[in-house]
Amino acid sequence: MPDIELNFSRREYALRLAKVRTKMDAAGIEVLFTCDPSNMAWLTGYDGWSFYVHQGVIIGPTGDPVFWGRAMDAVGATKTCYMDLSNIIGYSDDYVMSTKRHAMEHLAEVLRDRDWADLCLGVEMENYYYTARAHAVLSTELSVQPADVTLMINWCRSVKSDQELIYMNRAARIVERMHERIYEVFEPGKRKNEVAAEIWHTAIWGAEEDGIQFGGDYPALMPLLPTGNEAAAAHLTWNDKPVPYNSGTFFEVAGVHRRYHVPLCRTIWLGEPPSDIQRAEEVVLEGIDAGIDAARVGNTAGDVARAFNSVLGKHGVERQGRCGYPIGMSYPPDWGERTFSIRPSDKTLFEENMTFHFMPALWMPNWGLEITETLRIREGGAAEPFANVERKLFVKN
Secondary structure, three states: OOOOOOOHHHHHHHHHHHHHHHHHHHHHOOOOOOOOOHHHHHHHHHOOOOOOOOOOEEOOOOOOOOOEHHHHHHHHHHOOOOOOOHHHEEEEEHHHHOOOOHHHHHHHHHHOOOOOOOOOOEEEEOOOOOHHHHHHHHHHHHOOEEEEEEOOHHOOEEOOHHHHHHHHHHHHHHHHHHHHHHHHHHHOOOHHHHHHHHHHHHHHHOOEEEEEEEOOOOOOOOOEOHHHHHOOOOOOOOOOOOOOOOEEEEEEEEEEEEEEEEEEEEEEEOOOOOOOHHHHHHHHHHHHHHHHHHHHOOOEHHHHHHHHHHHHHHOOOOOOOOOOEOOOOOOOOEEEEEOOOOOOOOOOOOOOEEEEEEEOOOOOOOOEEEEOOEEOOOOOOOOOOOOOOOEEEEEOO
C-alpha cells in the first residue's frame, strides 16, 4: 500500500467498496465503471482537476478498485489513492483530443487484460462525464453490451459517516465566515466582482474550530449573486457593475472542506425592503420551519416538500419546482448528489445522517429571495442545520 495521507481510513474505503459490490450483486453487475469524479474520490481518494478528459474507476469482481485515466493524471492517483501501482493505469496522450483513436478503446483493452471484457459491465449513462461517443466506442469494443447503473454509487453515498460529518461541520464553519464577510463588504457602489473576490478569499482561507485550523476547497458551483430583477433568475454569477442602492441580492455560496459542501443562501437588501419582499420573508421562514420539522427519520423527502408547500399555499404564494436535494462530496459542475429531491412525489425515506440542502427559494418576475439551510437527519428529532447564520432577510440602510 502507498504511504500517503488519506482523508479516510482504509477500513472506511473497504466498507464503501463492499457496499457498492452488494448493490452490484443485486443488480447482476460483475464489473462497474464510474467516471463521476465524486464517486471516484469516494471510492479511492482520487482528487484532481482532470475530469475534462476520459477517466474513471473500475470495480472488478474482487480486489481493490482500479484507477484508469490519462497518464499524467495517473501520477496524481499515486499521490491521492490508497491502491498500489498495479491498480493505477494511465493511457498515453495520443488518445486525448484525437480523431483517430478514443480512450474507450484503451479502457476495453484494460478490461480484456484482466479477463473482465466478457463480464456484465455497468456504466453511468446519465452522467456529465460519460459522452455519447464514449458509450458508442466502448459498446463496439466489447462483446457484452454495457448496462446502465446510473446513481448506483451515488445512492451508496447518501448516509454520511462520522468522518464525513466532521468535514461537513468544518465546511459549515467556513460558510458562516463567508456570510459574515459578505455582510461586512456589501454596500451600494461596490462592484460585484470585488464582492466575489472577498467571497473566494474567505472561502479558501478557511476557518477554525476547537483550536484546529482548516482550509477551504473550490466549490462545485460558482458563487451566485444576482441583484434586483436579475435575481428572478436562479443561476447568475457576477459581473463588474456597481451594486445599486434600494436593491436585493441573494448569495448562494458553499463552504467546502475535503470536497464536502455545505451550501447556505442568504439575501441582503440595501435600503428599505418593499412590503412584498418583507411578506415573502415571513412566509418563507414559516415554511422553512415547517419543512425542517418534517425532516425526520422515517419521513420522506416528499413530506418535507408538502410541509413547506402547505405554508405557501395557506398564504396564497405559488412556487414551482423542487425545494432541495442531497448534498455531500461534489465536483463541478454541480454540488448536489443527484439522488432524491425534495418534491411532493419523492418517496425516499430519511435515515439518520442523510444530508440535504433545503432550498425553498422564491424567484418572482422582478426579484428573488433565497434563505436556505443544509440539514442533517438525526435520530429522535427534527433535522439539524449545519451552519449557524441568522435565518432572515438581511437589511443594510
